[in-house]
Amino acid sequence: MKITSNFDSGNIKVLASNEPLDIQLAINNDNESEFFQWFHFRLESTPFLQHKMQIGGLEKSAYPEGWDDYQAVASYDRQTWFRVPTSYENGTLTIDFEPEQSHTYFAYFAPYSYERHLDLLYWAQSHDACEIETLGETLDGRDISLLTIGEPEEGKKKIWITARQHPGETMAEWFVEGLLHKLLDDEDPHAAALLSKAVFYVVPNMNPDGSVRGHLRTNAVGVNLNREWAEPSLEKSPEVFHVLNKMHDTGLDMYLDIHGDEALPYNFVAGSEGIPSYDARLESLENDFKAALLTITPEFQDEFGYPKDAPGEANLTVASCAVGEAFKALAYTIEMPFKDNANLPDPYYGWSDRRSYQFGQDTLAAIVSVVDKLR
Structure with a gap:
């Protein structure tokens, strides 16, 4: 029997693995950080033999409440990820599983590999409407890549979308993949x-270093990028530094920052009602966008989410608030669950890569309802 995480986005620590029914594991912290929650590993063992894998110490994880009612995902082919029997008690996550193959991958959510990320970039570049630009380098020397889609012309709105500031929130890049496939479809009416x-x-x-390293929330040096938007630096957060500079170069009329939430089993948005410049125009845009999403997809809801900031009390180090204030623009954080969508549960897959992909396409369609009103 062997357990390894020596691959792209892998993360696990093997404490004991002598018996299939007594496999003891732990999750490594993000580098130079106290955050940990993302896991991704491979089990090599005997098919049709019951295994009990216990991941301990989770009472000190980034979001302990995220383990309640959570089911891990597994895959034999690294393409289809399904939920497996999982329970949580007293800081320990227990996965009970009888593999049908000799090698099985397990993860916190369906991974989105760096190679798939590169494939997405250069697939997009092959379309006439799209150009790729390297804005700068991460601290590990990886490209910070921007896709520009559409022909810049006088009077056209500028819509920005960023994903995976928190690298373990892989549903965010699945969302973007779906959005891009729709936006670059020559026969799609919403795209046109x-x-x-x-x-x-x-x-x-936004965070390829953390993605490859198997981090949940931070970049190569343990910095949470979504708290860097007030004063990003080349020394700590070049990812935000370069993207924010480019936003100021191009201008911005709408911004969506795509994330995943560990605890809440819903899709929802978090707005910028607490920024100093929030007014009736921004409130109307927010309401119109939410109404469109509610009409387009039953995956979205507006009952459960984060508490709204009081007027003037927004955290301006957070991307959607900082950008909304700087550009006086519609700016939303979009959140998806690591668990399942409680309003539309799927016991076999839960909230999944495929549903994230479709939600990205639905969100693109919803932008049609507000694009004429952005300025």
Whole structure:
């Protein structure tokens, strides 16, 4: 029997693995950080033999409440990820599983590999409407890549989308993949309508270093990028530094920052009602966008989410608040669950890569309802 995480986005620590029914594991912290929650490993063992894998110490994880009612995902082919019997008690996550193959992958959510990220970038570049630009380098020397989609013209709106500031929130890049496939479909009516009126600026992965390292929340040096938007630096957060500079170069009329939430089993948005410049215009745009999403997809809801900030009390180090304030623009954080969508549960897959992909396409369609009103 062997357990390894020596691959892209792998993360696990083997404490004991002598018996299939007594496999003791732990999750490594993000580098130079106290955050940990993401796991991704491979089990090599005997098919049709019952295994009990216990991941301990989770009472000190980044979001202990995220383990309640959570089911881990597994895959034999690294393409289809399904939920497996999982329980949580007293800081220990227990996965009970009888593999059908000799090698099985397990993860916190369906992984989105760095190679798939590169494939997405260069698939997009092959379309006439899209250009790729390297804005700078991460601390580990990886590219910070921007896709520009549409022909910049006088009067066109500028719509920015970023994903995976928190690298373990892989559903965010699945979302972007779905959005890009729809936006670059020459026969899609929503794409045609939007590209006649807007240019899209898309960063599919804000944090490639953390993604490859198997981090939950931080970059190569343990910095939470979504707390760097007030004063980003080349020394600590070049990812935010370069993207924010580019936003100021292009201008911005709408911004969506794509995330995943460990605890809440719903899709929801978090707005910028606490920023100093929030007014009736921004409130109307927010309401129109939410109404469109509610009409387009039953995966979205507006009952459960984060508490709203009081007027003037927004955290301006957070991307959606900082950008909303700087550009006086519609700016939303979009959150998806690591668990299942409690309103539309799927016991076999839960909330999944495929549903994230579709939600990205549905969200693109919802932008049609607000694009004419952005300025």
